[in-house]
Amino acid sequence: MKLHLSPPASSTLKSAIKITGSKSESNRLLLLQALYPNIKIQNLSNSDDAIVMQKGIKVSKGEVDIHHAGTAMRFLTTYFSSQAGKEVVLTGSKRMTERPIGVLVDALKSLGADITYLENEGYPPLHIKGKKIEKQKVSLPADISSQYISSLLLTAPSLDNGLELELVGKITSVPYIKMTLALLTQIGVKNSFVGNTIKVSSKKEISKSTLVVESDWSSASYYYSIVALCAVGTEITLSAYKKDSLQGDSVLADIYKDFGVETIFLDNKIVLKKVSKAVEAIITKDLSNAPDIAQTIAVTTFGLGLGCHLTGLHTLKIKETDRLEALKTELTKLGAAITVTNNSLTIKASNTIHKDIAIDTYNDHRMGMAFAPLALKTSIIINDAGVVSKSYPDFWTDLKQLQIAIKDA
Ligand SMILES: O=C(O)C1=C[C@@H](OP(=O)(O)O)[C@@H](O)[C@H](O)C1
Numbered sequence: 510m511k512l513h514l515s516p517p518a519s520s521t522l523k524s525a526i527k528i529t530g531s532k533s534e535s536n537r538l539l540l541l542q543a544l545y546p547n548i549k550i551q552n553l554s555n556s557d558d559a560i561v562m563q564k565g566i567k568v569s570k571g572e573v574d575i576h577h578a579g580t581a582m583r584f585l586t587t588y589f590s591s592q593a594g595k596e597v598v599l600t601g602s603k604r605m606t607e608r609p610i611g612v613l614v615d616a617l618k619s620l621g622a623d624i625t626y627l628e629n630e631g632y633p634p635l636h637i638k639g640k641k642i643e644k645q646k647v648s649l650p651a652d653i654s655s656q657y658i659s660s661l662l663l664t665a666p667s668l669d670n671g672l673e674l675e676l677v678g679k680i681t682s683v684p685y686i687k688m689t690l691a692l693l694t695q696i697g698v699k700n701s702f703v704g705n706t707i708k709v710s711s712k713k714e715i716s717k718s719t720l721v722v723e724s725d726w727s728s729a730s731y732y733y734s735i736v737a738l739c740a741v742g743t744e745i746t747l748s749a750y751k752k753d754s755l756q757g758d759s760v761l762a763d764i765y766k767d768f769g770v771e772t773i774f775l776d777n778k779i780v781l782k783k784v785s786k787a788v789e790a791i792i793t794k795d796l797s798n799a800p801d802i803a804q805t806i807a808v809t810t811f812g813l814g815l816g817c818h819l820t821g822l823h824t825l826k827i828k829e830t831d832r833l834e835a836l837k838t839e840l841t842k843l844g845a846a847i848t849v850t851n852n853s854l855t856i857k858a859s860n861t862i863h864k865d866i867a868i869d870t871y872n873d874h875r876m877g878m879a880f881a882p883l884a885l886k887t888s889i890i891i892n893d894a895g896v897v898s899k900s901y902p903d904f905w906t907d908l909k910q911l912q913i914a915i916k917d918a
């Protein structure tokens with residue numbers, strides 16, 4: 510599916526949108542629900558990643574294909590390793606077989622797990638023969654992906670002795686680790702995170718509980734970008750959100766102040782208001798705690814004609830695509846002067862945006878969604894627009910509500 514997007518008749522928008530549940534919270538809760546069946550989940554994400562997780566976790570024997578879902582790949586690796594009697598081949602899309610998993614597999618093997626690489630050492634697919642895990646201490650590098658750590662933590666309470674992790678190196682994507690621990694706390698599992706040590710106690714049963722997934726803040730980022738690119742007076746209401754979010758990407762409320770966007774927290778909603786022009790300075794941000802909003806912020810600054818210097822982007826190269834290269838290629842097509850390193854991205858301020866450029870999405874939902882807001886400035890084509898279903902299947906339908914003209918290209 511190739512979509513052609515063009516600017517709405519008015520540059521002042523008003524709309525209200527309900528966004529699906531956080532895929533990060535959903536996939537954690539689905540894992541916990543498999544361990545503790547008396548957990549009930551509300552506002553579960555309708556994303557592809559949550560659907561493959563739901564299906565995959567029910568398998569006992571044979572192949573589990575999690576497509577592009579990083580969280581499902583990583584979370585299920587520990588889960589299946591600890592399930593005596595289950596034996597699976599855990600695999601995914603071609604890109605998934607290029608996303609490293611060696612750090613997690615090494616940690617699990619040192620705890621006694623039975624895992625074999627079926628193709629390349631350090632990468633999926635994995636053959637996993639579940640067994641009882643009895644050891645309880647392990648150390649692992651923490652600077653590549655926090656998902657390895659969350660994976661161990663989620664299964665930890667079901668182990669006889671719980672788990673103690675020693676994190677080595679600079680810890681990346683920290684809010685995702687804290688989200689995992691907060692959800693464990695919500696179901697009554699004792700845990701602590703002090704310095705570079707995380708401890709999780711064992712818990713055999715939990716009392717009946719209903720957990721409500723907050724809507725997805727990474728998905729909200731595209732509306733922040735839209736509001737930033739609109740005229741003063743624009744107002745978009747999103748639900749269901751809360752001020753004390755578990756999602757690190759809620760830092761958007763703070764970051765987008767620089768772009769003249771105010772966030773008002775109502776009961777279970779946020780109202781994004783364009784209240785002033787963006788600052789006229791180079792935008793500098795360290796996004797090591799919020800890697801998933803890097804593409805959105807890069808495109809917003811470009812769309813506003815601002816310069817930016819974004820750092821802490823070392824994890825972007827191993828996500829759905831090499832996001833640094835993808836941003837460089839696509840923003841250059843639109844006329845940006847952009848340079849990237851292995852962990853940073855710099856765009857020079859400029860007011861040129863080429864018209865009717867076709868943006869490639871590289872099987873990456875966030876490439877499609879991050880570039881769409883540029884339709885407020887000029888007409889643009891998004892190739893392979895169906896990619897959005899990885900986290901936000903209703904994205905294009907919701908966008909139509911904003912009067913952005915969307916047609917098949
Ligand atoms: O734990 C999670 O739910 C996630 C952690 C982050 O990954 P890294 O820790 O690999 O940066 C993030 O990019 C991903 O979308 C979701």
Ligand SMILES: C=C(OP(=O)(O)O)C(=O)O
Binds near residue numbers: 801
């Ligand atoms: C990196 C992402 O997802 P995952 O790693 O779970 O595939 C993402 O959604 O931006």
